Amino acid sequence: MKTILYISCSAREYHPEQVEHLSISRSLGEAFLSEYKSQYGQTKVIHRDLSRQPPSFITTDFLAATFSEDVSEEQQKILAESDALIQEVMDADVIVISSPMYNYGMPAVLKAWFDQVIRIGKTFTFDLARGDKPLEPILCGKKLVLLASWGEFNFKKGDSLYFMNHLTSHIEQLCPYLGAEQFFEIASEYQEFGDERHLQSKAQAFVEAKALARELA
Numbered sequence: 216m217k218t219i220l221y222i223s224c225s226a227r228e229y230h231p232e233q234v235e236h237l238s239i240s241r242s243l244g245e246a247f248l249s250e251y252k253s254q255y256g257q258t259k260v261i262h263r264d265l266s267r268q269p270p271s272f273i274t275t276d277f278l279a280a281t282f283s284e285d286v287s288e289e290q291q292k293i294l295a296e297s298d299a300l301i302q303e304v305m306d307a308d309v310i311v312i313s314s315p316m317y318n319y320g321m322p323a324v325l326k327a328w329f330d331q332v333i334r335i336g337k338t339f340t341f342d343l344a345r346g347d348k349p350l351e352p353i354l355c356g357k358k359l360v361l362l363a364s365w366g367e368f369n370f371k372k373g374d375s376l377y378f379m380n381h382l383t384s385h386i387e388q389l390c391p392y393l394g395a396e397q398f399f400e401i402a403s404e405y406q407e408f409g410d411e412r413h414l415q416s417k418a419q420a421f422v423e424a425k426a427l428a429r430e431l432a
């Protein structure tokens with residue numbers, strides 16, 4: 216049995232029977248999951264829809280609880296949401312994130328999720344005895360797949376405007392803290408233009424998403 220943690224966060228929705236004005240990143244996510252499941256029957260999918268159920272923003276009390284050596288009952292309650300989200304990360308073999316680009320980066324709900332799951336003592340340790348690199352990830356052995364959509368173009372890794380893409384680079388930077396040792400990016404571009412380039416880019420992203428699902432299954 217393999218477990219996929221599927222994180223979706225577009226403010227747009229996904230309905231298999233409709234095609235117009237729907238989330239491209241969610242559609243890519245569904246295509247990846249159905250291809251993966253058709254290749255590997257023993258798949259459990261945990262779906263966290265961050266748009267429908269946004270994670271809480273972290274607070275002073277949350278931080279105090281994460282650093283507390285003797286967690287009180289009250290602090291346990293404050294950490295309960297984070298504990299549950301971290302458990303889902305720990306249980307996952309593959310983490311699939313379907314995400315739009317908003318303002319050249321990730322949606323706020325996705326950032327809130329990262330702030331809940333990357334936690335001292337749970338997903339990383341901090342020790343100044345390690346000198347200038349005091350942080351060390353705890354989890355390992357996972358793969359992370361980013362299925363993205365954006366309106367402009369040339370933002371993929373290696374492309375000329377990649378430096379403007381703070382979605383891919385940010386998530387790749389965070390991979391070690393989720394235990395992800397391999398990172399894959401697939402993106403549909405040109406959504407805002409709605410022209411032939413967009414149709415081609417989107418079609419190519421679906422082909423790549425299904426091929427990657429077969430490879431990882």
Ligand SMILES: Cc1cc2nc3c(=O)[nH]c(=O)nc-3n(C[C@H](O)[C@H](O)[C@H](O)COP(=O)(O)O)c2cc1C
Pocket residue numbers: 225226227237238239240241314315316317318319320364365366367368406407
């Ligand atoms: C609030 C908002 C901000 C956006 N910011 C950007 C941006 O900075 N760069 C870009 O290329 N596209 C941007 N877009 C376009 C989206 O990335 C594009 O519509 C994408 O398809 C959204 O993903 P989805 O179809 O899964 O919802 C933005 C869209 C919205 C709604």
